[in-house]
Structures are given as C-alpha cells and as structure tokens.
Amino acid sequence: MRKKLPVLLLLLTSCLISISSFAQxxxxxxxxxxxxxxEALPAVSVTVKGSSAGVYTNDKGEFSITVPSLPVTLVISSVNFETKEVTVASASQQVEVSLTSSSPQMGEExxxxxxxxxxxxxxxxxTIEQVSAANIRNSPASTFYEVVQNLKGVDMLTSSLTFKTPTTRGFxxxxxxxxxxxxxxxDNQAPGLNFSVGSIIGLSELDVDNMELLPGASSALYGPGGMNGTLLINSKSPFKYQGFSFQIKQGIMHADRKYRQEVSPYYNxxxxxxxxxxxxxxxxITSEFIQAKDWLAADQRNYKRLGTTGNLIPGxxxxxPNYDGVNVYGDETTFDLVPFLQxxxxxxxxxxxxxxxxTGSPINVSRTGYAERDLVDPNTVNFKLGGAFHYxxxxxxxxxxxxxxxSGNSVYTASDRYSFKNFIIKQYKLELKAKNWFIRGWATQEDAGESYNATVTTRLTNEAIRKTVTFTNGQPTPQLTDWAVIYSQAFLAGKLSGLTDIDAHNNARSVSxxxxxxxxxxxxxxxxxRVRSVPISKGGGLFIEKSDLYVAEGQYNFSHLTGNVVDILVGGDFRRFVLDSEGTLFADSAAPIPINQFGGYAQVSKKLLKDRLNLTVSGRYDKNENFDGRFTPRATALIKVNKNNSIxxxxxxAYRFPSTQQQWINLRVGGDVLLIGGVTELRDYYKFNSNPIYSLESVQAGAPKVYDYKALKPENVTSYELGYKGVVADNKLLIDVYGYYGQYxxxxxRTLxxxxxxxxxxxxxxASTRQVYSVPVNTEAKVKTYGYGLGLEYKLPGNFVVTVNGSSDVLQDIPPGYVAFFNSPKYRANVIVGNNQLGKRKNIGFNIAYRWQDSYFFEGDFANGEVxxxxxxxxxxxxxIPKTKSLxxxxxxNLLNQYYYHAPGNPSVGGLYYVSYSYNIF
Known part of the structure; x- marks a missing residue:
C-alpha cells in the first residue's frame, strides 16, 4: 500500500492542477x-498578444477563444484590413470589433x-508568381487551374477540357x-506517367487558398523534375475557413456547332x-463535379509518318491512297500494293x-480510318472528393x-491519342506539423480503369472487321477475303476499265x-x-496502369536555435515507385517494377549590411537506384535598395533522372516503331550488343552507321538570373523584370x-526485315536556353487595376537528329483589366483578360507541325450580395469563339460561356 501511495498522490495532484487550471x-x-x-468577416485572425494561442472567425464572423486568465489583449487582423488590438478585462465582456479596409500594399504578400x-x-x-483565393474568385477563367496561364512566362497546353498542362521556360x-x-x-504526378495530370486530382476550386509558381530551375529545394518550374497549390485550413460553401456554374460549349453537331451544356x-x-x-469535406462534351480533336490534314517523327503533307x-489523317485513326496501317498486283x-x-x-515503284495504300468524333466518348467527366481532419x-x-x-473520363495526347475512361487517382497523407518542422508520409495510387489507346484500338478494329493481310508463322499468306487482296483486284479492274489512278484507288477502297x-x-x-477491353500486351487496346508512389519526407528549421547569426534549414525524402502496367506500357509483364530514390537538402541564409543584403546558399543530393547520385547547388543574393525595391x-x-517511362517503357507506337526505355535490361532484351543498331538518318542516307548507344545519365541545367522587383509611383505601380541564361x-x-x-x-x-526503335539518349552537345520577362501592375483611380506582362523563351544548339520537345512560342503577352469595387456599395466587379502568343513549331511523338x-x-x-454572402x-x-489548338492532333478550343452562383465564399 505504501508503494502505491506516492503514485496515488501524484495522480491526485495532477487532477487538482488540471481542475484548478480549468477553473481559472x-x-x-x-x-x-x-x-x-x-457584413460579418470570416477567416479573421484573433490571437492573444504575446502568446501563440489564436483562432479564426467562422463564416458568421464569430469567434471563441479560451485564455488562462484576464486581462488579455487580443490582436485582430486580416488581409486588406487594418489590424486592431482590443483589451478584454471581464469574462462577460462581449467583444465586437469593426475592421477598416485598407488598400493592399503591392509586393507585401x-x-x-x-x-x-x-x-x-x-x-x-x-522570380515568383502568386495567385490568391481572391484572384481565383475574380479571374475570368472557368476553373482555378486556368488562372495560371495569365501569369508571366507561362504556357498552357490543352489536351482536352480537363487535361491541361502548364509550364514555364519551354518544353x-x-x-x-x-x-x-x-x-x-x-507531388501531384501520376506515378506511371511521371508528370502531373493537371487538376483532375487534388483540390476543388473552393478549397484553394493560394498558388505559388517558381519559374525555372527549382530542384535544389523541391527535388528532381523541377527543371523548368514548380507550382505549389495550397488548400484552406478548416480552422481558418469554416462553414458550408457551394458554387454552381452552368454554361454552354460548341455554340457555333462547328465541331459538335449541337450546342452542349457545361456543368461545374x-x-x-x-x-x-x-x-x-x-x-x-470538399467535392467538385465537371461534366461536358469535350473539345474535339479534328485535324484531318495528311501526315507522313516515320515512326514517332513525320511532317504534314498535301493530300x-x-x-x-496512302492518306494518314492526324486525327483519323486506323489509317496508320499501310501496305505496298505492288506485291499483290504481281x-x-x-x-x-x-x-x-x-x-x-x-509497278515500277512502291504503291503505298492505307486502310480507311475513322474520325475521333466516331470513336472517343465525348462525355468528359471529372469528379473530385477530398477531406481532411486536423488536430x-x-x-x-x-x-x-x-x-x-x-475520377472520370478525359483525353490525353502522347505517342498516340488515349481515352482515359473511368480512371481513378488517389492520394493520402499523414502529417505532423510544428512551427519549425514537419514530417509527413503520403502515397499516390492510380488505376487507369477502362482507358485505351484510340489509335491502336481502331487499327485492331479494322483488322477484326477484315484483315489487311493474313499472316502464318510471321509470314504474309494472302487470302481472298483479305482487305489488301480485294483492294488489289478492284484496283486492277478499275485500271483495265480505263479509270485514272486516283479513281481506280477510290473505287477499290469502296469495294474493299x-x-x-x-x-x-x-x-x-x-x-x-471488344477490342478496347483486351490489354495492349495481349493484342488489344486496353491501357492498364496501376502504378503507385510512396513517399516519406521531413524538414527542420534550426533558425530559432541560431539566433541572428544565420538561418539553417534541412530536409529530405525517400520515394518508392512501383510500376504496374501488366506489360501494356512498361516491360513489366512478369511482375511490377520497383524504383527507389532518396534525397536530402540544406539551406543557409545570412542577412548583412543592416539587412540590405540577404545571401542564401542551398544544395540537394539525390540518388536513384538506376543512376548515379546528383548534387544540385543554388546560391541567391537579394539586394534591398529600400523597403519596396530589390534586385x-x-x-x-536543376536536374531530373530519366522518367519512369524513359527508363522502362516498352510500347509499340506509330505502327512499326517500338518506344523503349534506356535501362540496361531492355537493351539486353533486344540484343543491342550482339545485333547492332544503326542511326535511322545514316540508313536513309545509304551509308548505315552503327549507333553508339551509351548508358543514360540524369539531365541537368545551370541557370543564371538577374531580376528587379519594386513598387514606385506612390505605391501604384509594381514592376517585376527578369532575364535568364541556362545551359543543359x-x-x-529521343532519336530513332x-x-x-x-x-x-x-x-x-x-520495312519487313527491320525494326525501328525510339530510344532515349543524352546529347553530347550543351544545349542553351535564354529568355526574359516583364510584368507591370498599375493601380488606377477608382480601384481600377491594369496588369501587363510579356516574356520570351529561346532554345538553341540542339544537335541534328534529336527531338527536343521545346514547344514554346518565342513571344507571349497578357493584358488584364479589372475592378472589383464598382458601385455605391462596391459590390460590382469585372475582369477582362487578353492573351496572345506567337506561332511556334511543335514537336511531339504523335505529330509535328506549325502552331x-x-x-x-x-x-x-x-x-x-453581402447580406446573403452570395456572388x-x-x-x-474565349469570348470571341476564335478556335485555337496548342499542338497538331490536339483539340480545337472554342468559346465557353457560363453563369455561376457562389454562396459563402471567402
């Protein structure tokens, strides 16, 4: 009993202390x-002065905060409002605060x-760009993701209504x-694809708090892949933004019926x-639903295809007779008519x-193809569901x-056109976050569902309807029912009856x-x-993708321990990719392929000359199990000319390891070309050592040259940048200008x-006795890039704001025979005019955005051509309407409905017109 007494006394003391604390x-x-x-102000910060304790007002502008004792001073603050301090001396005191709006200071974000x-x-x-929740709310864009394309130096490529890809500085x-x-x-990348799939996974529009964009090299802090930029999207905390909110957006598309037969609705x-x-x-809990009839890829120009390269031609x-329409599928199958006539x-x-x-020369004939409108489900759907619990x-x-x-349906352009049908992508995260550190673990899992390769599926559908030519033991054994045999007989009959060549071909096609x-x-x-439900690896068009990505990472900021001497930040992560396509994309028919990768970074900052000079040095080391490790340093200097002007x-x-596809892809594309990865296992599988490969260029030139296929290395870029940002003209004009030079x-x-x-x-x-491969390679020459950008934001009288920005990106010194996929206009510009405080009650607003970009040559595995x-x-x-918190x-x-496309073979994007009602948006 005596042994237990100290324990009982300790428990009793603890209870008394707890009761006493509670009582006080x-x-x-x-x-x-x-x-x-x-009107009530939600998401206003209410903190206890001199303490870390604090809360936010709810959607009704109300707050409740518990303090140990009285009196206390509350600090009430919110963006675009003047901060107030209120002393509370009595528990019965009802605190009612009115905040005066203040004009936001440019550059103070x-x-x-x-x-x-x-x-x-x-x-x-x-260089950094930022988009706030208010920017999203006021922007003339149908979704929050499209707001990014109005930022300085940004390109946005549209593969479909819900599959859009941003980038900066080319590529x-x-x-x-x-x-x-x-x-x-x-990281919002799909593990098997190794790149982000846009906004089809992640936050719904009402849950986006802000977006930050880092153009250019950013690997030193954010890891491999940040060669040309990093976009961070942050959600709203449920502690700060509370209540129930919704937004209903209804619209119409295809108003002129140019590509679809009828005007179609848009739901968001x-x-x-x-x-x-x-x-x-x-x-x-968050949710978003988008449904519409998608923009249509309807480029029927003739394309001369050579593997994954080619060019547009007349016809x-x-x-x-050998017509191959860019967005016509099935006509990629071609044969020489001469042997059949002979x-x-x-x-x-x-x-x-x-x-x-x-028959003096080859007479190439292609199968009859089908337009995308006849094959791909036009019903685009994107459903997102999210949730979080914070403690x-x-x-x-x-x-x-x-x-x-x-989840949902979408369309994507790669080496072929892919219909994403009933796909699902999931992300989960557990995190502990403190003021100076965090540790988190998260996973991404994807399931392509019923997604299929539209090109391959259509070619195989043609073969299921009628074989082009029958093969036995790999050798052609023509049968009377074969399409090519029927065609050759009808063509010859037409010629014997006196038809011209082209009339004989057209007659033969109708007969076949x-x-x-x-x-x-x-x-x-x-x-x-039936064809699209069979996996590609088994002779169908089904694209299976069930790859996963698992990540553990953490960071610690030591600055609170080092005082004013120096600021130190360290962090690291471990990643494990598990590729699982069942042989339809990767060389993983036998089993899923794991890839492990780890990295760590450190950053040191020091302020000098009375805080007028801020020097920062950082570096990161990463190692992928298939490649040597890579160290990427970064050094920056900020010179404060004065409080609101800096140089x-x-x-x-920055660097990137070859992507999962560049490592392990094993996919037949373009009819006769194998798109393969660069790992040693694939080169050994295709016997590159015992049966040499030759550059396609040398074979076409009549002087075959053995290709020295070297082991792949990580790609890296070194970039130098000079910039200025400042507020002038009595805090009315913000200027941001930069210039950069980079070397890869x-x-x-890739090369053939x-x-x-x-x-x-x-x-x-x-063609019957050779195999063409598209292989990833490192160029020996140093590839150079350079560019500049200028942004101006001017506040006019009466709350009008004008934003103008322009930028340019250039790539040079690409060796001949290589495809760089730079795909960027040399010049682009944006002009935005808006006012969100019109009227007596300042509750009327408008925004107009004009966007222009120069023409450019697009290089892609699917099609090349001028845009x-x-x-x-x-x-x-x-x-x-403030009383009901409605908007x-x-x-x-695209108000004027001027159709455009970002790449040959991608859809033509027309006007989207909508009305929306939003309730309780912040």
Whole structure:
C-alpha cells in the first residue's frame, strides 16, 4: 500500500492542477465586421498578444477563444484590413470589433515557395508568381487551374477540357516531366506517367487558398523534375475557413456547332464544408463535379509518318491512297500494293505485261480510318472528393490526416491519342506539423480503369472487321477475303476499265470497305468495345496502369536555435515507385517494377549590411537506384535598395533522372516503331550488343552507321538570373523584370535507330526485315536556353487595376537528329483589366483578360507541325450580395469563339460561356 501511495498522490495532484487550471481558464466570445459594409468577416485572425494561442472567425464572423486568465489583449487582423488590438478585462465582456479596409500594399504578400520559409513577395531572391483565393474568385477563367496561364512566362497546353498542362521556360507537352506540381506538400504526378495530370486530382476550386509558381530551375529545394518550374497549390485550413460553401456554374460549349453537331451544356459544381470541433479539432469535406462534351480533336490534314517523327503533307482521303489523317485513326496501317498486283500477274500471266507498267515503284495504300468524333466518348467527366481532419496536439503542433480522390473520363495526347475512361487517382497523407518542422508520409495510387489507346484500338478494329493481310508463322499468306487482296483486284479492274489512278484507288477502297459496319452502329460498337477491353500486351487496346508512389519526407528549421547569426534549414525524402502496367506500357509483364530514390537538402541564409543584403546558399543530393547520385547547388543574393525595391541575382541548378517511362517503357507506337526505355535490361532484351543498331538518318542516307548507344545519365541545367522587383509611383505601380541564361548538360531527348531482324545489314533496307526503335539518349552537345520577362501592375483611380506582362523563351544548339520537345512560342503577352469595387456599395466587379502568343513549331511523338499564333479574350462580370454572402458571375472563356489548338492532333478550343452562383465564399 505504501508503494502505491506516492503514485496515488501524484495522480491526485495532477487532477487538482488540471481542475484548478480549468477553473481559472476564461472563454472570450466576440464577432468581427467590416466598417464599410457592416457584413460579418470570416477567416479573421484573433490571437492573444504575446502568446501563440489564436483562432479564426467562422463564416458568421464569430469567434471563441479560451485564455488562462484576464486581462488579455487580443490582436485582430486580416488581409486588406487594418489590424486592431482590443483589451478584454471581464469574462462577460462581449467583444465586437469593426475592421477598416485598407488598400493592399503591392509586393507585401507573403510567399513560402521561394525559400521554404515565409518572406515578403518583394523580397524573394528568385522570380515568383502568386495567385490568391481572391484572384481565383475574380479571374475570368472557368476553373482555378486556368488562372495560371495569365501569369508571366507561362504556357498552357490543352489536351482536352480537363487535361491541361502548364509550364514555364519551354518544353511543353501533354505531359511535362520537367515541371513539378505540388498540392499540400504532395507531388501531384501520376506515378506511371511521371508528370502531373493537371487538376483532375487534388483540390476543388473552393478549397484553394493560394498558388505559388517558381519559374525555372527549382530542384535544389523541391527535388528532381523541377527543371523548368514548380507550382505549389495550397488548400484552406478548416480552422481558418469554416462553414458550408457551394458554387454552381452552368454554361454552354460548341455554340457555333462547328465541331459538335449541337450546342452542349457545361456543368461545374463545387462544395466545401468545414467546421471546428471544440478548440483542438477541425475537419473539412470538399467535392467538385465537371461534366461536358469535350473539345474535339479534328485535324484531318495528311501526315507522313516515320515512326514517332513525320511532317504534314498535301493530300486528302480522296486524293492520296496512302492518306494518314492526324486525327483519323486506323489509317496508320499501310501496305505496298505492288506485291499483290504481281501476285495477280503470276496467277494470270496474260495480265503480267500490263501489271508491269503499273509497278515500277512502291504503291503505298492505307486502310480507311475513322474520325475521333466516331470513336472517343465525348462525355468528359471529372469528379473530385477530398477531406481532411486536423488536430492541434498543442498550440504549436498540429496533426493532419488528408485524402483526395479524382475520377472520370478525359483525353490525353502522347505517342498516340488515349481515352482515359473511368480512371481513378488517389492520394493520402499523414502529417505532423510544428512551427519549425514537419514530417509527413503520403502515397499516390492510380488505376487507369477502362482507358485505351484510340489509335491502336481502331487499327485492331479494322483488322477484326477484315484483315489487311493474313499472316502464318510471321509470314504474309494472302487470302481472298483479305482487305489488301480485294483492294488489289478492284484496283486492277478499275485500271483495265480505263479509270485514272486516283479513281481506280477510290473505287477499290469502296469495294474493299463494302459491308463493313459503320461507326455509331451497334455492330461497330460491339467490335470496338471488344477490342478496347483486351490489354495492349495481349493484342488489344486496353491501357492498364496501376502504378503507385510512396513517399516519406521531413524538414527542420534550426533558425530559432541560431539566433541572428544565420538561418539553417534541412530536409529530405525517400520515394518508392512501383510500376504496374501488366506489360501494356512498361516491360513489366512478369511482375511490377520497383524504383527507389532518396534525397536530402540544406539551406543557409545570412542577412548583412543592416539587412540590405540577404545571401542564401542551398544544395540537394539525390540518388536513384538506376543512376548515379546528383548534387544540385543554388546560391541567391537579394539586394534591398529600400523597403519596396530589390534586385535579385541567382545561380541555380536543376536536374531530373530519366522518367519512369524513359527508363522502362516498352510500347509499340506509330505502327512499326517500338518506344523503349534506356535501362540496361531492355537493351539486353533486344540484343543491342550482339545485333547492332544503326542511326535511322545514316540508313536513309545509304551509308548505315552503327549507333553508339551509351548508358543514360540524369539531365541537368545551370541557370543564371538577374531580376528587379519594386513598387514606385506612390505605391501604384509594381514592376517585376527578369532575364535568364541556362545551359543543359546530358540533355535528354529521343532519336530513332534501326536494327536488322535478319542480323544482316541488308535487312535494314526493308520495312519487313527491320525494326525501328525510339530510344532515349543524352546529347553530347550543351544545349542553351535564354529568355526574359516583364510584368507591370498599375493601380488606377477608382480601384481600377491594369496588369501587363510579356516574356520570351529561346532554345538553341540542339544537335541534328534529336527531338527536343521545346514547344514554346518565342513571344507571349497578357493584358488584364479589372475592378472589383464598382458601385455605391462596391459590390460590382469585372475582369477582362487578353492573351496572345506567337506561332511556334511543335514537336511531339504523335505529330509535328506549325502552331499558328493564338489570341483569346476572356471576360467576367460579377455582382456580390453581402447580406446573403452570395456572388453572381457571368463569364466567358474565349469570348470571341476564335478556335485555337496548342499542338497538331490536339483539340480545337472554342468559346465557353457560363453563369455561376457562389454562396459563402471567402
């Protein structure tokens, strides 16, 4: 009993202390309003002066905070309002505060991404762009993601309504492995694709708190992939933003019926519900639904395809027997008519002399294809569901459990056109976050569902309807029912009857296609659906992708321990990719392929000359199990001319390991080309050592040269940048200008090589006896890039704001024979005019955005070609009702309905016109 007595006394003492503390604590309640409108102000910070304790007002402007004792001084603050201090001496005192709005100071916004610690935007040592929730609310864009394209130096490529890819400083495409996108600390890439899939997974529009964009090299702090930029998207905390919010956006597309047969509706619905549970816990649930008939890829220009390269040529289906339309699928299958005609001559010798007059050179003929409108489901759907639970273990330590799910239908352009059908991508995160450190673990899992390769599926559908030619043991054994045999007989009959060549071809095509089911019929749909449900690895068109990504990472800021001497930040992460495509994309038919990768970084900052000079040095080391490790340093200097003017200089390096596809892809594309990865296992599998490969260029030139295929290395870039940011003209004009120069080493590109199937060099000259590969390579020459940008934001009288920005990016010194995929206009510009405080009550607003970009040549595995200059006009008009916390909007994307496309083979984007109603948006 005596042994237990000290324990009982300790427990009793603890209880008494707890009861005493509870008894002494005081709860203060109050509300906050705006002086000009009298409306309740949500998300206002209420903190105890001299303490870390604090809360936010709810959607009704109310707050409740518990303090140990009275009196205390409360600090009430919010963006765009003057801060107030209120002393509370009595528990019965009802605190009612009115905040006076203040004109926001340009450049005073707080950003984190530039250095991973909070700093004023105007003091960022590198170029940075920012989008706030207010920017999103007022922007003339149909979704929050599209707001990014109005920022300085940004390109946005549209593969479909819901699949859009941003980039900075060039190298754009439907999938950009040189650009990071991070949502709430989680890399938003699809593990198998190795690039972000836009906004089809992640935050709903009402839950976006802000976005920060770092153009250019950013690997030193954010890891591999940040060669050309990093976009960070941050969500709203349920402690700060509470209540139920929703937004209903309804619109129309295809107003002129140019590409679709009828005007179609556009739906975009958002909701968010967040609440506190006591003083320590809070949760949120978010959801978004988008549905519409997608923009249509309808480029029917003729394309001369050579593997994954080619060019646009004259001709149509009725003028070129070997026609291959860019967005016409199935016509990639082609054959030489000559052997079939000669076969007829062998069976009917009396026709041989005449046939010999027709067959002096190859007569290439393609199968009849089908337009994308006849094959791909136009119904684009994107459903997102998210949720989070936050718990404050202490005032300075918060635990977060979070998850996002995105699913639906979309379309994506890669080496072929892919229909993403019933896909699902999931992300989960557990995190502990304190003032000076965090540790988190998260995972991304994808399931391609019923997604299929539209090109491959259509070619195989043609073969299921009628074989082009029958093969036995790998050798052609023509049958009378084969499409090519019927075609050759009908062509010869047409010529014998006196038809011209092209008329004979068109007649032969109609005979060969006779009896084939038409697109849209049940019979055609049954065949097409049967083919697309069979995995690519088993002779169908189904694209299986169930890859995963698992990550653990942490960071610690030692600055509070080092005083004013120096600021130190360290962090690191471990990543594990698990590739699982069942052989439809990767060389993983036998088993999933794991890839492990780890890295760490450190940053040291020091302020000198009475804080007028801020020097920062950082570096990161990463190691991928398939490649040597890579160290990337960064050094920046910020010179403060005065409080609101600064000059920045930076030396930055960035790198990326070859992507998961560049490592392990094993996919037949373009009809006869194998797109393969660069790992040793694949080169050994295809016997590159014992059966040499030759550069395609040398074979075409008639002088075959053995290609020295070296082991892949990580690509890296060194970038130098000089910039200035300042507020002048009595705090009315913000100027931001930069110039940069970069140099790539071991630049990753692709090239075409040829291997003889017979093992003899003579086999390189015939399509039937050779195999063409598209292989990833590092160029030996140093590739250079340079550019500049200028942004001006001017506040006019009456709350009008004008923003003008322009930029330029150039790539040079690409060696001949390599495809760089730079895909960026040399010049681009944006002009935005807006006012969100019109009217007596300042509740009327409008924004107009004009966007222009120069023409450029697009390089892609699917198609190459010139993209004409693009200019679009977006606009929106808004009306706010403060009493009901409502906002009405009338808006249009591409107001003038001037169709444009960002790449050959991508959809033509027209006008989208909408009205929206939002409730309780912050």
């Amino acid at each position: 604590s005081v709860t203060i309640k109050g509300s906050v309003k705006g002086t000009s409108t009298g 707080i950003v984190v991404s530039a250095t991973r610690v909070a700093i004023r935007k105007i003091e960022s040592p590198v 754009n495409g439907s999938g950009n492995t040189r650009f990071n996108q991070i949502t709430d600390g989680m 619905w958002n909701l968010r519900w967040a609440e506190k549970i006591g003083e320590r816990a809070a949760f949120k 149509t289906r009725t003028t070129d 076969g007829i001559g062998g069976q009917a010798p009396f026709l041989a002399p005449y046939i010999n007059t027709l 404050k273990i202490t005032d300075d330590l918060e635990a977060i459990a979070m998850g996002y799910i995105g 296609d006779a009896g084939a089911p038409k697109p849209g019929t049940d019979q055609f749909k049954q065949i097409f659906d 920045r200089l930076s030396y930055q390096t 080493e071991n630049f990753l590109a 090589v040829v291997q003889s199937k017979t093992g003899n060099i003579s086999g390189l000259n015939s 004409p200059a693009i200019q679009t006009l977006d606009a929106q008009f808004s009306y706010k 009405f909007k009338l808006g249009a994307n």
